[in-house]
Amino acid sequence: MxxxxxxxxxxxxxxxxxxxxAHFVRHGHEVITTREPGGTPEAEKIRDLLVQREGGNWTPLAEVMLFFTARHMHVETKIKPALREGSIVICDRFTDSTIAYQGYGHGFDLQILNDIKTMSIGDFEPDITFILDIxxxxxxxxxxKRMANHDDATTEDRFERLKTDFHERLRQGYLSIANHHPQRCIVLDATQNIEDVHSQIISAIQL
Ligand SMILES: Nc1ncnc2c1ncn2[C@@H]1O[C@H](COP(=O)(O)OP(=O)(O)OP(=O)(O)O)[C@@H](O)[C@H]1O
Ligand SMILES: [Mg+2]
Structure with missing residues (x-):
């Protein structure tokens, strides 16, 4: 899964x-957690170029290709091998982030994005995606609040520093993705307390 x-x-x-x-481990499952961009040594190098404040001034196309270069490495060298060994893999962000941020947020052509996705990872998709809506x-x-104690050139805030209207398009983008993929995506109200969100996640994975 x-x-x-x-x-x-x-x-x-x-x-x-x-x-x-922790829930999966308590139930005796093999589980690995990973994140994007990144997750492998090569992809983590690309992550720095993408998310650090001084990572680089990429054109939109270069940025999208860097995301998918990192994702290709991540899928081929870490995620698929772990799934083949029977692990559950949980990933912090994946393709939907690129569609929401670069596509809906920055207006990158969704068809081209989809073509680059197909070239990079084929039809590989999560089995289940939780979209935390806030x-x-x-x-x-x-x-x-979380970043208050870390503020320098390596801070991973290139995307957080964008304007509020960008974040509004991002939110609507995620909701559109969920509408287009109702069998895969579950939208959760992230303003609920931590335990309530968690128990909804547990119910969803047991379906
Ligand atoms: N349901 C919740 N209610 C209140 N506070 C929360 C809730 N969930 C998380 N938090 C707090 O909000 C902050 C951000 O949470 P977290 O780091 O898990 O978010 P994130 O989605 O991983 O953010 P990022 O995309 O920046 O990595 C943390 O201080 C966390 O403790
Ligand atoms: Mg996080």
């Missing part, structure tokens, strides 16, 4: 992934 978590900054992805992993202001406030 390949499970991904999506949603804006501060929506609670990392928090919920840790809780879900009001833009609340999400940024949560992310901001």
């Amino acid at each position: 390949f499970i991904t978590f999506e949603g804006g900054e501060g929506s609670g992805k990392t928090t919920q992934i840790e809780m879900l992993k 009001d833009v202001k609340d999400g940024l406030a949560r992310a901001g």
Whole structure:
């Protein structure tokens, strides 16, 4: 089973992934957690170029191709091998993030994005995707609190520093993705408390 978590900054992805992993471990499952961009040594190098404040001034096409170069490495050298060995794989962000941020957020052509996706990872998709939906202001406030003690050129905030209207398009983008893939995506109200979100995730994976 390949499970991904999506949603804006501060929506609670990392928090919920840790809780879900603990749940699986308690039930005796092999589970690995990983993240995008990154997840392998090569892809983590690309991550730095993409997410650090001074990572680079990429054209939109170069940025999308870097995301999918990293994702291709991640899928081929880590995710698929782990799934073949019977592990559950939980990933913090995946293709939907590129569609939501670069596509819906920045207006990158969705058809071209989809073509690059097909070239990079074929029809590989998560089995289940949790989209943590939160009001833009609340999400940024949560992310901001967490970063208060780390603020320098390596801070991973290139995307968090974008304007509120970008984050609104991002949120609507995620909701559109969920509408287009109702069998894979589950939208959760991320303003609920941590335990309530977690128990909805547990119910969903037991379906
Ligand atoms: N349901 C919740 N209610 C209140 N606070 C929460 C909730 N879930 C997470 N938080 C808190 O909000 C902050 C951000 O959570 P977390 O790091 O899990 O979000 P994230 O989606 O992984 O963010 P990022 O995309 O920036 O990595 C943390 O301080 C976390 O403890
Ligand atoms: Mg996180």
